[in-house]
Amino acid sequence: MSEVKPYSAEEAKKGQIEVMFDNIAGSYDLLNHVFTLGIDRGWRKKMIKMIAADKPQNILDVATGTGDVAIMTARQLNPKSITGIDLSNKMLEIGRDKIEKIGLSEVITLEQGDSESLKFDTGTFDAVTVAFGVRNFEDLKKGLAEMYRVTRVGGQVAILEFSIPKSMVLNGIYKLYSKYIMPFIGKLTSGDASAYTYLYESVQQFPHGQSFINILTETGFKNVLARPLFGGICTIYKSIK
Numbered sequence: 546m547s548e549v550k551p552y553s554a555e556e557a558k559k560g561q562i563e564v565m566f567d568n569i570a571g572s573y574d575l576l577n578h579v580f581t582l583g584i585d586r587g588w589r590k591k592m593i594k595m596i597a598a599d600k601p602q603n604i605l606d607v608a609t610g611t612g613d614v615a616i617m618t619a620r621q622l623n624p625k626s627i628t629g630i631d632l633s634n635k636m637l638e639i640g641r642d643k644i645e646k647i648g649l650s651e652v653i654t655l656e657q658g659d660s661e662s663l664k665f666d667t668g669t670f671d672a673v674t675v676a677f678g679v680r681n682f683e684d685l686k687k688g689l690a691e692m693y694r695v696t697r698v699g700g701q702v703a704i705l706e707f708s709i710p711k712s713m714v715l716n717g718i719y720k721l722y723s724k725y726i727m728p729f730i731g732k733l734t735s736g737d738a739s740a741y742t743y744l745y746e747s748v749q750q751f752p753h754g755q756s757f758i759n760i761l762t763e764t765g766f767k768n769v770l771a772r773p774l775f776g777g778i779c780t781i782y783k784s785i786k
Contacts, residue, residue, distance in 0.1 A: 549750050551743040559632065559659070559683040565740045566610070566633035572735040573636065574611055580727055588774055588781075589614050589676055592705040593621050595772070595783045599701060601671035605630070607660045607692060608678025612640030615653045618674065628670075630658030661687045668697040676705040677779075680751045689764045696786040702766065703783050707744075708753035710777040719778055723748065753780060 550558045551565040566573070577585050593614070602625040606615045609629030618627055631637050637655045644653050658664065660675075661684050673692045682688035692702055710716040723745040731741030752760060754771060757780075761769045766784035773780045 549743065549746045551739050557683065558681075559661075562681045562683075563632040565737070565743065566631075567635040568737045569731070569735040569740050570611070570633060570635035570639055574613070574639070576731060576734055577613075579730070584775065586613075586617075588705055588779055589617055590621065591772075591774065592674065592676060592703045592781045593618050595781060596672045596674070596701045596703050597622055599671065600624075601701070602626070603669065603671050604628070605663075605665070605670040605673045605692075605695060607673060607675040607688075608632075608681065609640065609655060610636045610678075612637075612644055612653065612655055614674055614676045615640070615655070616644065616647065616649060619649050619652050624652070624671075627653045628665075629653065629655045630660065630663070631655070632657065632659065661691055663691045663695050665695045667694050668700075669695050671697060671700050673700070673702045674704075677707065679704055679706055680747050686760065686764065689761065693765050693786055698786055700786050701783060702786065703781060704761075705779060705781050706751070706753070706757075707748040708751075708773065708777055708780040709748070712776055715776045715778075720745075757782060 548558060551561045604618060604624050604627045606627060606629040609615050609631045612629055615627045615629040634657055637657060640655050644650055660682060673696050679688060696702055710719055728738045728741040732738035758769045758771055761782060761784050769782060769784040771780050771782050
């Protein structure tokens with residue numbers, strides 16, 4: 546099966562992902578909440594809650610986008626520092642404005658960075674999070690290996706990602722909504738229908754459930770736990786280094 550990319554089959558995926566998120570940055574937060582009726586906030590909060598017991602102080606948020614997970618993590622866990630990285634400068638600019646307005650600039654730092662080539666030393670972070678981002682990695686195994694590397698021994702990694710519902714009825718509704726309705730609304734709002742067509746296609750191709758657990762285990766993660774949400778529309782994967 547060929548790799549799913551937003552725009553062109555010939556060009557590298559990573560560059561296209563950066564362009565895509567730059568294109569939709571201005572409407573990204575709004576559409577996220579509209580498409581899920583605000584439920585996505587709860588999904589992110591549940592992911593953060595799953596790493597709360599260890600009270601991590603230095604946290605990395607990969608594919609941070611406009612900083613929603615970083616902001617929620619700061620509020621829920623009160624850590625010493627959170628570093629968010631993303632390919633898209635325009636997403637990061639919006640995130641920095643949000644963080645400054647709510648007075649969290651001393652805690653959260655957003656930087657442009659490549660998840661498959663992290664600049665941080667081995668074992669830097671107590672925990673690593675990523676919400677709806679690993680599906681966009683050009684090289685999934687390389688990105689996961691980098692997340693593993695920068696996590697300290699005993700530290701936790703939490704991943705929130707779309708998956709495919711097991712219920713045929715729910716899956717049918719989900720497919721109809723994500724394949725046709727979301728790209729239509731996305732085009733009207735952001736001007737980029739391809740970004741939301743890519744969303745559907747990438748979810749269909751991305752490994753989920755036991756298949757993704759196996760990949761995490763092969764990377765070296767231990768005690769991998771999968772928690773499906775909302776009938777399996779998305780899943781939280783928590784693991785330990």
